[in-house]
Amino acid sequence: MGVFSAFAQMIPMENAGFEGEYVLQSGQKELKVARGWHCWWVHGPQAADGWLVRPEFYPKGFGPLWDPKQDQAQGIQSTYSTHQGGVVQAVQLPSGARELHVEVLARIYSRHNDGSGGALGTRVGLDPTGQVQDGTASTIAWGSWQSQDGGWDGREWRTLAAHLPYAHGGVVSIWLESRNRWKARDNHTWWNQASLTYEADSSPGPGPGPIELPADIEEAIAFIRAALGSLDTRLTQVEARLESGFAGVSDGLDEVLTILNGERRDPELQKEIEKGARVWDPVTEEWITSDHE
Numbered sequence: 001m002g003v004f005s006a007f008a009q010m011i012p013m014e015n016a017g018f019e020g021e022y023v024l025q026s027g028q029k030e031l032k033v034a035r036g037w038h039c040w041w042v043h044g045p046q047a048a049d050g051w052l053v054r055p056e057f058y059p060k061g062f063g064p065l066w067d068p069k070q071d072q073a074q075g076i077q078s079t080y081s082t083h084q085g086g087v088v089q090a091v092q093l094p095s096g097a098r099e100l101h102v103e104v105l106a107r108i109y110s111r112h113n114d115g116s117g118g119a120l121g122t123r124v125g126l127d128p129t130g131q132v133q134d135g136t137a138s139t140i141a142w143g144s145w146q147s148q149d150g151g152w153d154g155r156e157w158r159t160l161a162a163h164l165p166y167a168h169g170g171v172v173s174i175w176l177e178s179r180n181r182w183k184a185r186d187n188h189t190w191w192n193q194a195s196l197t198y199e200a201d202s203s204p205g206p207g208p209g210p211i212e213l214p215a216d217i218e219e220a221i222a223f224i225r226a227a228l229g230s231l232d233t234r235l236t237q238v239e240a241r242l243e244s245g246f247a248g249v250s251d252g253l254d255e256v257l258t259i260l261n262g263e264r265r266d267p268e269l270q271k272e273i274e275k276g277a278r279v280w281d282p283v284t285e286e287w288i289t290s291d292h293e
């Protein structure tokens, strides 16, 4: 896992706080969704018996008693039935963004008449394809569940988090999911204060701004060595490519540019794959896992 404090930068998203007027999706009063977000759910096949019914979406005020609307959250709920659904938003990434990290605050409430719960849980995920159609897609990298099963009564806010290594530019979609296994009387999940950050490329090199050397001479030398080292890796890749020959001149030049721009699968990414991590390859646009278990 990366360290997010040192280089973490915020990526702007729309209505990260779930505030303002809620929008009726498809004109339906049961589907009140925070502006900037879209609702999704899985329907049936046994919806008539209360399994996987379309949930309701609504704003929930968590502000002070005299003005709950000072802090709103996106709510989703089902009654005497189960649901699987949530909200989603696609976000444009800055180029050079890597090591995406999303966090969202969540609370839940699930009770049946006998005092038991509906085994309600919630999680957040990131989809590097940026799609917003399918909440069950295998391309979504989900974070872990926070749920009643894990002993959470839902009264305090908990942080949902998900991590996506090596997304470069393009669009990513943020998926929020709520799910309960039993048809309890009340099943509510509330989401608040989303944030999406990325770890910028930390290797020193030509960047948009002027490079400043550390004042300490030893540190300055180490800094320059590190910069030359990262350049050296890229030059080795270019040389290897030149030696193996190109299929066509323009294809080859494109590839050299890609390597020089650092968008090629880099040694660090390769290391993650060899360790068994499931990582997103921005060049081929697919998930890669190592062949050997």
Ligand SMILES: [Ca+2]
Pocket: 017, 018, 019, 071, 072, 073, 192, 193
């Ligand atoms: Ca809020």
